[in-house]
Amino acid sequence: MNSKKLTLFSKSDLIAYTKYRNGEIKLGERIHLLETESWTEELKDAEPKYAVLGIPEDVGIKANWGRTGASTAWSSFLNSFLNIQHNRFCKGNWFTLIGHLNFQDEMKQAQKLDIKVKEDRKKLFELVAAIDKEVSHTISQITAAGKIPIVIGGGHNNSYGNIKGVALAKGKAINVINFDAHTDFRPLEGRHSGNGFSYAYEEGFLKNYFIFGLHENYTSKSVFGDIKVHTERIKYNTYEQIRVCKEKSFETELFTAKKHVDNNFYGIEIDLDALPNIASSAITPTGFTVEKLRQFLHFFGKSKNASYLHICEGAPALDFETNNHLVGKLITYLVTDFVKSNSEKT
Incomplete structure (x- = not known):
């Protein structure tokens, strides 16, 4: 069931987003679309290996006391992605652009709720749980069709649906590498953007988990304690260890993390709040550069075990009006870095 x-x-959406120009071929002019309601069967038969899905919602962010705005990243991404050049480095026919999961009703309900009110917060948790079901079902269908989902969020709550969906399609728990300032391994208090991984772990969909570049100031003692209990399966490094104290090197840590996750199918999770001054729910003034993230994606995208990419928490609506295209442009670079690397894998 879809x-x-x-x-x-x-096709009309594609025409609206694509800026045609004489002498050039834009990605949007070559990208593959699905045309029937029986899209899962159509997707199975489609040649492109990568399936792009948008989840423009920020209910999970609100349920985690965050600033909303991530629902606007999908449109910003499309404006950039569909207008890059189709050339020998990146081809439009590598992708099927599926569409997006429409959670406008859930967003409207969430707008009426006050996170400070206990009953309202419970309702927010319930809305996120409902979103989880749709995300996991759709991701499972994409994976079962033999494609690699590229998911553009949205809140990091959707990590749960990604992990569950791929795990169900693969028939076993998967690993995850998460480039993030936060663990998102908060207590099981009800679903929100801060506990997608803890829920996936508790329910048996997440096996090995590695958090890359954790910010020490924003991880609680209790969460560190929870991780320590599961130290064989949950590992991390911190941004401070790598870039401030220089106790560890970025390059060595790539291999350390790879060893932990590349013995199984794994997902790649990218939270844009790990990058300095990128418009996001939890914007930070310090963190890895965009170039380091691109190197990270190129490195982890190479493996045959890389099973999905999720880029989340970017919030163009929170940026300066004159710069609100930058988040979409950044996401486009990350998507193409991943695909270029993954298409070269042995």
Whole structure:
């Protein structure tokens, strides 16, 4: 059964986003679209290996006391992604642009709720749990069709649906490498953007987990304690260890993390709040550079075990009006870095 929340990307949508120009071929002019409601069967038969899905919602962020705005990243991404050049380095026919999961109703309900009110917060948790079901079902269908999902969020709560969906399609728990300032391994208090991994771990969908570049100031003692209990399966390094104290090197840590996750299918999670001054729910003034993240993606994208990419928490609506295209442009660079690397894998 297909999700009722899925809105397929149409030819008219494509025309509206693509900026045609004489003498050039834009990615949007060569990208593959799905045309029927039986999209799962159509996807199985489609040649492109990568399936792009948007999840423009920020209910999970609100439920985690965060600033909303991540729901605007999908449109910003499309404006950039569909207008890069189709050339020998990146081809439009590598991708199927599926469309997005429409959570407008859930967003409207969330707007009326006050996170400070206990009953309202409980309702927010319930909305996120409902979103989880749609995300995991759709991701499972994409994976079962033999494609690699590229998911553009949205809140990091959708990590849970990604992990569960791929695990169900693969028939076993998967590993995850998470480039993030936070663990998102908070207590199981009800679903939100801060506990997608802890829920996936508790429910048996997440096996090995590595957090790359954790910020020491924003991880609680209790979360560090929880991680310590599961030290064989949950590992991390901190941004401070690598870039401030220089106790560890970025390059060596790439291999350390790879050893932990590349013995199984794994997902790649990218939270844009790990980058300095990128418009996001938890924007930070310090962190790895964009170039380091691109190197990270190139490194982890190479493996045959890389099973999905999720880029989340970017919030163009929180940026200066004159610069609100930059988040979409950044996400586009990250998507193409991953695909270029993954298409070269042995």
